[in-house]
Amino acid sequence: MASVLARRSRRRASFDAVCGIALPALFVLVDPAVFRPSELAGGAYLGAFKAFGYAALGIAVTALALVLTNHTSSGFAAGLLVGASTVALALGVVLLPLSFFGAFLFGLGLLGLSPFLASFIYARNAQMLRLAAPGRAFAIAAIFGTFVFFASATAAQMSINRTVNWAVQHPDDAAAIRLLHAVSALYDADQLVWDYQSAEPASERGKLAAAYQVMTGNDIKVRAQRLAD
Numbered sequence: 001m002a003s004v005l006a007r008r009s010r011r012r013a014s015f016d017a018v019c020g021i022a023l024p025a026l027f028v029l030v031d032p033a034v035f036r037p038s039e040l041a042g043g044a045y046l047g048a049f050k051a052f053g054y055a056a057l058g059i060a061v062t063a064l065a066l067v068l069t070n071h072t073s074s075g076f077a078a079g080l081l082v083g084a085s086t087v088a089l090a091l092g093v094v095l096l097p098l099s100f101f102g103a104f105l106f107g108l109g110l111l112g113l114s115p116f117l118a119s120f121i122y123a124r125n126a127q128m129l130r131l132a133a134p135g136r137a138f139a140i141a142a143i144f145g146t147f148v149f150f151a152s153a154t155a156a157q158m159s160i161n162r163t164v165n166w167a168v169q170h171p172d173d174a175a176a177i178r179l180l181h182a183v184s185a186l187y188d189a190d191q192l193v194w195d196y197q198s199a200e201p202a203s204e205r206g207k208l209a210a211a212y213q214v215m216t217g218n219d220i221k222v223r224a225q226r227l228a229d
Contacts, residue, residue: 034095107194184215192220
């Protein structure tokens with residue numbers, strides 16, 4: 001196994017690190033209205049899946065970093081990379097219209113094409129691990145790794161959603177307020193706005209407005225009007 005992994009040149013490893021770690025991190029930091037809302041584009045394109053996306057990114061870059069530094073060469077790591085490649089490819093496909101539109105207007109849309117490159121990098125490293133250790137045990141570990149990847153990202157999203165839903169129903173609870181502050185970076189507050197617009201009765205709208213105020217410091221009515229324009 002070590003001999004196969006050793007074939008990876010330093011230049012290739014650097015390229016993989018840039019495309020599979022640095023670019024995804026830059027994508028999150030710049031985020032042209034994908035997981036975070038934008039003043040130019042309005043609501044976030046995939047804001048409802050923000051926690052899933054961030055968790056998937058964290059797992060992906062961690063797994064790739066460990067592989068590139070030869071800290072792991074297991075089937076489990078390969079499975080994590082397969083999951084990462086699948087999500088990155090799906091993200092790239094979903095963002096294609098936004099990417100082309102943004103490329104012509106702002107240039108930042110080109111960053112939306114980076115998931116395709118990241119998907120290739122993750123898949124190539126997973127394949128390299130497979131070639132280094134073919135066999136049934138490796139395949140089983142890889143399948144388990146892929147399952148853990150999706151299960152972990154899904155669990156993160158479900159946990160954040162449950163936390164916010166609970167906090168919304170307890171607007172006067174100090175613990176609920178602390179939780180809303182704690183998860184604000186992992187939850188798209190515009191989801192509260194969408195719920196506010198269809199919520200009944202008025203007391204439920206009041207709870208959503210209070211939660212939005214805690215998370216963003218802004219008035220939910222103003223945001224609702226902004227999204228409607």
